[in-house]
Amino acid sequence: MFSKTCTYAIRAMLFIARHAETDNKLGIKEIAGGIDAPEHFIAKILQQLSKKGLVSSLKGPSGGFYLDKKTGKCTLADIVQAVDGDSLFTGCALGLSHCSEQYPCPLHHEFKKIRKEIHEALKSTRLSEFNEELLQQFTYLKNR
Amino acid sequence: MFSKTCTYAIRAMLFIARHAETDNKLGIKEIAGGIDAPEHFIAKILQQLSKKGLVSSLKGPSGGFYLDKKTGKCTLADIVQAVDGDSLFTGCALGLSHCSEQYPCPLHHEFKKIRKEIHEALKSTRLSEFNEELLQQFTYLKNR
DNA sequence: TAAGTACAGGTCTTTGAAAACATATCATTG
DNA sequence: CAATGATATGTTTTCAAAGACCTGTACTTA
Secondary structure (H helix, E strand, C coil), X not given: CCCHHHHHHHHHHHHHHHHCECCECECHHHHHHHHCCCXXXXXXXXXXXXXXXXXXXXXXXXXXXXXXXXXXXXXXXHHHHHHHCCHHHHCCCCCCCCCCCCCCCCCHHHXXXXXXXXXXXXXXXXXXXXXXXXXXXXXXXXCC | CCCHXXXXXXXXXXXXXXXXXXXXXXXXXXXXXXXXXXXXXXXXXXXXXXXXXXXXXXXXXXXXXXXXXXXXHCEHHHHHHHHHCCHHHHCCCCCCCCCCCCCCCCCHHHHHHHHHHHHHHHHCCEHHHHHHHHHHCCCCCCCC
């Protein structure tokens, strides 16, 4: 469903949401260790997200990544779009470039609804909400 | 959503369903030309599907690929599973190996419903049905 | 208080593996 | 034998991953 890069991005952001605040920033090593992801790869992804304003960061000693009031409000849809683009939400399931309402591919109408549901689900989920939810129920981000 | 191989497979099978019958078999060249796919690549995919019994084929002069009563009944879900496996239907959205009902990832419950819908949509669509539908409405399989 | 220095994110380049695509050869059948 | 699917192997492209190096921040210290 998502690209590997995208799943790492989501997991990293969820990890940050759970552990980091303005006065408690997380280093790349901590994040990579916390979600079992390659360090350099997660660094690259987070810098990409930071550039687009989805996560806050600070250089220097005791620096790191964190969420403030602004960045904490970003949705999972924002993350997916920043990493994978919006092909998941708008592209043709069969990869046909000219597929449209007027000239639909055989799967067009079936998948239009499903795509919308996926988009809605991701749009309605803010990182700030996960923060509490994650503390309550048992949800893992590690892969081993 | 699907891999590139998978979209080619679906398009090829839809093309066969529309044009081929037991007494009118389609060669690889015709199929490749009909859906704008690389010839040898589509051959490999169809042989894979043929091996798994999703499409009928015959060697020799005036041979080719076609659908009979048995193969015509296969669903789009069969094709997707044969090519991409069933990771799309069962795998974790975040790629977590231990994600389960008991230890769900943060997206588990949201996506369980969506996955099921995708599976249902693909399962309920038989190639034989598309045959008529395609003849009625204007649906393209080419990409240029 | 202003250089110096260590720390941590940011950028760019290179490597490695896998997916996508192509070529050549073999096997089957009318 | 000729047409056509089956198989095996090779090439290209893409993307995940790693490495080396740059830039900004904050603390130290004379």
